[in-house]
Amino acid sequence: MALPLRTNFKHFFRFIHGFNPTKRSLCAGNEERKGSSRVFSGIQPTGVPHLGNFLGALENWVSLQEQHSSVLYSIVDLHSITQPQDPTLLRENILDMAASLLACGIDPEKVILFQQSQVSEHAELSWILGCLTSMPRLRHLPQWKMKSKVKQEGSVGLYTYPVLQAADILLYKSTHVPVGEDQVQHLELAQDLARIFNHHYGDVFPEPCALLSSTRKVKSLRDPTNKMSKSDPQKMATITITDSPDDIALKIRRAVTDFTSDVSFDPERRPGVSNLVTIHAATAGISVDEALRGAAGLDTGAYKTLVTEAVVQRLQPIREQIHRLRAEPAHLEQVLSRGNSRAKELASPVIAEVRHRVGFT
CATH class of the missing domain: 3.40.50.620 (HUPs)
Known part of the structure; x- marks a missing residue:
């Protein structure tokens, strides 16, 4: 009423x-x-x-x-x-x-x-x-x-x-x-x-x-306790969808992990490695379990290369299309x-x- x-x-x-x-x-x-x-x-x-x-x-x-x-x-x-x-x-x-x-x-x-x-x-x-x-x-x-x-x-x-x-x-x-x-x-x-x-x-x-x-x-690559943000003062913390393959590789290579070499998914205890697993799964269109199976036998250094490949493959056509449209x-x-x-x-x-x-x- x-x-x-x-x-x-x-x-x-x-x-x-x-x-x-x-x-x-x-x-x-x-x-x-x-x-x-x-x-x-x-x-x-x-x-x-x-x-x-x-x-x-x-x-x-x-x-x-x-x-x-x-x-x-x-x-x-x-x-x-x-x-x-x-x-x-x-x-x-x-x-x-x-x-x-x-x-x-x-x-x-x-x-x-x-x-x-x-x-x-x-x-x-x-x-x-x-x-x-x-x-x-x-x-x-x-x-x-x-x-x-x-x-x-x-x-x-x-x-x-x-x-x-x-x-x-x-x-x-x-x-x-x-x-x-x-x-x-x-x-x-x-x-x-x-x-x-x-x-x-x-x-x-x-x-x-x-x-x-x-x-x-998706969390910050430099501080995985916080969300990825464009306003982050650390340039290595954030991947933009127009980053070149070389830029993506550098940022993921410098992503914070920890002193344990194996790859596992534990956001509370291993936020950095878990963030990489999340990014890998999401960009490759697979589950976290599938991402972990793909990482079997890899240390975190080698796994970063796998994550980089997934991100580059997912973003490359988008990056190219943005450049075409902006022209x-x-x-x-x-x-x-x-x-x-x-x-x-x-x-x-x-x-x-x-x-x-x-x-x-």
Whole structure:
């Protein structure tokens, strides 16, 4: 039941502060049926993805475009400016990311691939949802706690980043969102905001559920207790999908292992060697057990050569395709422009409905 529109703000913010219905973050039953779902996900334009991005998210994205009838993937450049950006480099990074997604197998005929900032409805819905979100609710989310601690302070944009994430999802009435375990809390905010908006203004948004990927996480080659990251100051820690075979070989050769020469999988006691096994299995398309059988009789030094071969073989065609696509920026701009138009066609009627429900029209 909707709250009366004359409800005063003091009462209303008590309402959303205490609004704590049972959360449903994961998909249940057969809700993933192809004909009744819409998938949304986004990726920041931070340049070319690294191996962890590829194995942890992008391979899953390619699979999802075959499993669902309506899929939107966004290059979320509005999110990227919560950190300082050089405008020229940002433009290049957007095209780099578009080329990378296409090279990894994203098909713009099967999905809507678009640039977030070119669909202004994202920002408008974010403002409306922000007015339904309490500050304590945002303060406890991991994005703010992690990044503000590093900088000792944070921008308003960084603080409200999860609200924009929620707007990205709800704007298309998305039903499913592929996320890692570290993003589930942000998806729960989107679920909460869908319920709050619907309670106050009437049913508009479905509550999106998480599609948790079973893909194993790739760790830093230099510190296997942490995830592989593009922002890692150690250049040898991260493999990008455009690294040359020589670069890949050097980085894997210098990967941290331990003083035991045999190859085994024990992430707690042997994180470095286990990370190499994970990378080998994922890039070769085999199980961990199969990777271990392939490593039988090898010491860690020889095993690194085997891992290098698997990574190079998996990434080489992607690297070559990215270089071909980046040589045709007009084609990439055309792909994004077409995706922007298709995304806007979906977003416009939703934001029109939201405006009417809120009372703007």
